[in-house]
Amino acid sequence: MFVKGRYILEVRALPTGTSEADYLITKELFESFDNEDIKAANVECKVQIDKSEQLIYLSLLFEGVITVECDRCLDNLDIKISHNDSLYLKFSNGEEQTDENVIAINEKENVFDLSQLLYESVLVNKPLRCVHGEVGEGECNKAMIEMLGRQEQMNEEMEEIDPRWAALKKIK
Numbered sequence: 137m138f139v140k141g142r143y144i145l146e147v148r149a150l151p152t153g154t155s156e157a158d159y160l161i162t163k164e165l166f167e168s169f170d171n172e173d174i175k176a177a178n179v180e181c182k183v184q185i186d187k188s189e190q191l192i193y194l195s196l197l198f199e200g201v202i203t204v205e206c207d208r209c210l211d212n213l214d215i216k217i218s219h220n221d222s223l224y225l226k227f228s229n230g231e232e233q234t235d236e237n238v239i240a241i242n243e244k245e246n247v248f249d250l251s252q253l254l255y256e257s258v259l260v261n262k263p264l265r266c267v268h269g270e271v272g273e274g275e276c277n278k279a280m281i282e283m284l285g286r287q288e289q290m291n292e293e294m295e296e297i298d299p300r301w302a303a304l305k306k307i308k
């Protein structure tokens with residue numbers, strides 16, 4: 137079952153061997169990191185877990201939709217999220233070095249908070265350029281595009297009127 141708002145893995149209570157956990161990623165997760173770019177989110181994250189004595193392997197499958205602002209018309213734009221991620225958690229006394237795919241957790245710890253991990257995984261897999269028709273469905277807001285076009289034209293006309301503008305722009 138996907139439960140929203142709680143991204144805790146009970147590492148101590150997990151059974152040895154394989155198990156599963158489900159998380160529902162919502163807008164609140166992004167808000168908790170002061171990220172206002174994500175207007176809405178409904179992403180299911182299914183986690184396959186394999187626990188041995190010292191290591192916990194996590195295989196995460198993300199499926200869902202996030203809503204962001206279109207980079208061109210600024211209207212909301214729904215983007216499909218569908219990707220995999222994986223990592224190891226390692227019980228440690230804090231002395232040994234680990235590599236980047238292994239997160240060390242204190243062996244006295246009962247829980248591990250997945251918030252940061254889920255947050256970053258969704259953001260890293262979000263397209264760099266989010267524009268209607270290029271990613272996601274729908275079309276750009278026509279009125280906005282027209283307005284932006286007019287503004288650009290005005291800027292060009294300004295440059296023609298005052299050549300210092302053009303010179304200034306080149307410096308930037």
Ligand SMILES: [Zn+2]
Binds near residue numbers: 267268276277
């Ligand atoms: Zn758009």
